[in-house]
Amino acid sequence: MNDKFFKLPLEKQRRIINAAYKVFSENSYKKAPMSEIADESGISKALLFHYFTNKKELYLYLWTNAIEMTRKAVAEYKTLETDDFFEMLKRSLLSKCSLMREYPHLYAFSLRAYYETTPEIQNSIQENFNDVSKASEMIVFEKMDILKFRKDIDIKTMYAEIFYAVDGYMLKKYRSNCIIPDEIEKEIIVLIDFWKKVYTQEV
Amino acid sequence: MNDKFFKLPLEKQRRIINAAYKVFSENSYKKAPMSEIADESGISKALLFHYFTNKKELYLYLWTNAIEMTRKAVAEYKTLETDDFFEMLKRSLLSKCSLMREYPHLYAFSLRAYYETTPEIQNSIQENFNDVSKASEMIVFEKMDILKFRKDIDIKTMYAEIFYAVDGYMLKKYRSNCIIPDEIEKEIIVLIDFWKKVYTQEV
DNA sequence: GCTTGTATTAACTGTTACGGTCAATAGGGA
DNA sequence: TCCCTATTGACCGTAACAGTTAATACAAGC
DSSP: TTHHHHHHOOHHHHHHHHHHHHHHSSGGGGOOHHHHHHHHHHHHHHHHHHHHSHHHHHHHHOOOOHHHHHHHHHTTTTSSSSSOOHHHHHHHHHHHHHHHHTTTTTHHHHHHOOOOOOOHHHHHSSSSSSHHHHHHHHHHHHHHHHGBTTTSHHHHHHHHHHHHHHHHHHHHHHHTOOOHHHHHHHHHHHHHHHHHHHHBBOO | THHHHHHHHHHHHHHHHHHHHHHHHHOOOOGGOOHHHHHHHHHHHHHHHHHHSHHHHHHHHHHHHHHHHHHHHHHTTTTSSSSHHHHHHHHHHHHHHHHHHTTTHHHHHHHHHHHHOHHHHTTTTTTTTHHHHHHHHHHHHSOOOOOOOOOOOOHHOOOOOOHHHHHHHHHHHHHTTTOOOOHHHHHHHHHHHHHHHBBBBBO
């Protein structure tokens, strides 16, 4: 990978990265064409290959970049610095919305990349999202205040159900090609408030 | 489309159809290769083209077939013959699980096909799932007994949230290539029971 | 065994897509 | 003007793909 890429105006870097996230999130690795990424970002294919020596390198850069930025965003929003589960959830999801403003397709890319089966890619991915999310899940379970929940529900099921719903919601947004961060933020907040009301113990 | 296809042993028909559902659910129309469908179903590409004159015809057959079979399964399970929302939900999802035993990738295909953008396909799809599901949603809302729900929650949000969760759950199953109807059925029932407990009014 | 009809395929065709390269150009600063 | 870097159009070899065709495998009837 060519250092000159990082000397580009940030806006242009972002445009290229985003185009790549988009194309790789819509196709499997093998069927995602470099030419489409070039077109989408408004540069020539030759230039794209000038910055990233080949497809694999670009993909792996996107991957580590996604992990890193996600981690950073989650930290910035002080996601784990509370013991209120729904506050954690809100911070976590709002941090992802903020990321979405800059990189609309990063979320979809991450969702897909984890299950990428192309051997040459699968083997090269050492650090994976699952480790990250499993780890943070554990921290969440340690940190959160159990007492606030209704006593008659199974918290693990609740936790799983909420994340299914978030993924299902985002899937729909992506499939209908409708990534408007402001709107998503609003709707996510509605959902979180809904969950909070439903799962919290009456006082 | 060639009538001889229907004279094939049912098992073989099923194998071909399923391979097609699989490949079309994993790739966009344009990038789903007929050769892969042939390989997956254990017949030659030439024979596949013998039964379905071309790719488009096969795709459209799958589409109408999916709608028809879904409708039939939902009817068989008497989904709308109750006023208990969670019973409806259970019947609806169990009917889809039963379909899944025969056609594991039909659900994923449907999920994707609705958002297919290839013009030659998009234009040819007259009857769409959205009409069907919107219609049945209306019936559901008419039929179901509102009184059973907690009074402090928004039913539309609940309805949306549940369907997000189901899609998110299925997405995960498909992505991790883990379609085991028995297991899915069990887990779906756990989720429904969970929802029922959470959303139903205490007596 | 031979004949006939059908199920099935290997091999082929023409075209397009793709990853990657390179020689050439454009553009800006000295 | 020269020089240097950013950028690209055109190109290459290969592979993938939709669809065709001529040939084979196979079974049924004689």
